[in-house]
Amino acid sequence: MTARVLVLGGSFAGMTAALSIKSDLGDEVDVTVVSASDRFVFNPSLIWLPFGRRGRTDITFPLEPTFTKQGVRFVHGEASYVDPDHHRVETTEGTFDYDYLVIATGYRNDLDVVPGMRDTPTITTLHDAERTYDAWRRFLDEPGDVVIGATQRASCFGAAYEFLFNTSYQLRRAGLHGKVKLTYVTSEPFAGHFGIDGMPGAKPLMRMFAKKEGITVEPNQSIQEIKPDTVVLSDGRELPYKFAMIVPPFRGQDFLAKTPDLVDAGNYVKVRPTYQSEKWDDVYAVGIAAAVPVPWTTQVATGIPKTGFPSEQQAHIAAENIVAQVRGEEPTSAKEFGKIPALCVMDAGNNGVAMVADHMLPPRKAAVMVPGPQNHAFKIGFEKYSLAKMKAGKVKLP
Numbered sequence: 001m002t003a004r005v006l007v008l009g010g011s012f013a014g015m016t017a018a019l020s021i022k023s024d025l026g027d028e029v030d031v032t033v034v035s036a037s038d039r040f041v042f043n044p045s046l047i048w049l050p051f052g053r054r055g056r057t058d059i060t061f062p063l064e065p066t067f068t069k070q071g072v073r074f075v076h077g078e079a080s081y082v083d084p085d086h087h088r089v090e091t092t093e094g095t096f097d098y099d100y101l102v103i104a105t106g107y108r109n110d111l112d113v114v115p116g117m118r119d120t121p122t123i124t125t126l127h128d129a130e131r132t133y134d135a136w137r138r139f140l141d142e143p144g145d146v147v148i149g150a151t152q153r154a155s156c157f158g159a160a161y162e163f164l165f166n167t168s169y170q171l172r173r174a175g176l177h178g179k180v181k182l183t184y185v186t187s188e189p190f191a192g193h194f195g196i197d198g199m200p201g202a203k204p205l206m207r208m209f210a211k212k213e214g215i216t217v218e219p220n221q222s223i224q225e226i227k228p229d230t231v232v233l234s235d236g237r238e239l240p241y242k243f244a245m246i247v248p249p250f251r252g253q254d255f256l257a258k259t260p261d262l263v264d265a266g267n268y269v270k271v272r273p274t275y276q277s278e279k280w281d282d283v284y285a286v287g288i289a290a291a292v293p294v295p296w297t298t299q300v301a302t303g304i305p306k307t308g309f310p311s312e313q314q315a316h317i318a319a320e321n322i323v324a325q326v327r328g329e330e331p332t333s334a335k336e337f338g339k340i341p342a343l344c345v346m347d348a349g350n351n352g353v354a355m356v357a358d359h360m361l362p363p364r365k366a367a368v369m370v371p372g373p374q375n376h377a378f379k380i381g382f383e384k385y386s387l388a389k390m391k392a393g394k395v396k397l398p
């Protein structure tokens with residue numbers, strides 16, 4: 001009998017898992033992807049939208065043609081309940097039965113983290129980044145101080161840093177550099193922690209970058225409230241602003257919490273190193289949807305950034321294991337999140353930093369940060385390559 005694989009989510013992780021499984025098993029498998037978004041969004045480029053350097057059509061493409069070309073059925077819909085005991089998922093487009101399920105439904109913003117966060121510009125979704133474009137235009141008409149930050153429990157620090165340094169670059173282009181105060185507020189214990197306990201040389205490098213750009217850094221901060229013109233810190237200090245961009249924490253999708261024993265307190269699916277769920281052998285979770293416990297405590301709570309590279313690696317591991325299971329073999333492919341290599345380029349407008357390490361999380365044997373203007377060109381190349389690769393469905397390319 002043909003095995004039925006159901007994948008929820010059509011982004012980095014879902015697309016990689018679905019197309020890898022189909023490519024390996026061909027006619028032995030029916031693969032269906034159900035995704036709330038009918039477009040692939042290249043999130044790493046959201047940092048450029050508010051400054052008009054990219055628009056939605058530059059960084060998205062429709063999912064259906066890519067999946068159809070590869071023999072995968074695409075359904076534009078939202079999953080609402082997973083019933084692992086009956087191998088069934090309810091969605092807005094009907095109920096789907098499966099033999100193997102891959103949950104790749106990623107994150108949603110946790111906008112209740114701080115009063116005022118709902119009305120504050122951010123860049124963590126396409127819609128948010130487009131709204132922040134409007135806020136930046138208003139700021140250019142009536143400039144003043146700027147606050148960029150990441151709240152308590154935030155995890156997407158790379159995007160916060162990229163936006164911070166791009167803001168500094170844009171202030172210079174607008175003739176405002178040095179005339180307005182630029183402050184970075186973060187829950188990280190130090191600038192350069194990045195939610196991954198730092199990298200060798202990260203602390204002095206970030207200090208040097210901040211000094212060169214005239215940025216005031218406020219680490220170890222939790223935010224009490226964001227008013228329309230002031231960020232209020234938990235220690236009572238007030239940071240007035242004319243423009244602010246704040247990164248909130250993420251959560252897994254709410255519908256997953258309706259299934260007992262599936263998720264942790266953040267609605268992330270509890271997984272084994274094989275990316276099978278802790279409880280069910282035929283339910284997998286990959287990418288941001290998969291739980292990663294934070295192995296350290298910081299004065300102010302911080303999360304761990306789950307970036308694109310590990311999301312795709314997890315999807316490949318899950319795909320290999322599903323292929324093995326369909327063939328009647330044991331699922332043996334396994335690598336916990338912390339041991340997946342780190343590969344990241346942080347853009348700074350016309351400069352940047354490349355970060356490479358053998359492991360996402362310490363202990364690491366090899367880790368290096370390379371600053372320089374070539375990284376801006378590298379990030380653009382990475383964007384063009386990734387979009388072309390995903391659109392062509394060539395998920396097995398590096």
Ligand SMILES: Cc1cc2nc3c(=O)[nH]c(=O)nc-3n(C[C@H](O)[C@H](O)[C@H](O)COP(=O)(O)OP(=O)(O)OC[C@H]3O[C@@H](n4cnc5c(N)ncnc54)[C@H](O)[C@@H]3O)c2cc1C
Pocket residue numbers: 008009010011012013014034035036037043044045046047077078079080104105106107123124125156158159253255286287288289306307308309311344345
């Ligand atoms: C601003 C920003 C900048 C970033 N920059 C970088 C970077 O420079 N480098 C890097 O490596 N990573 C970066 N990342 C991280 C990267 O975007 C993530 O690692 C990646 O998006 C994770 O992919 P995913 O498939 O796990 O989840 P997501 O991208 O969150 O995708 C989830 C998918 O599930 C769908 N979905 C949600 N709910 C449902 C539902 N109920 N039913 C069905 N489908 C559903 C969504 O529509 C979406 O298609 C950045 C992230 C952000 C937000």
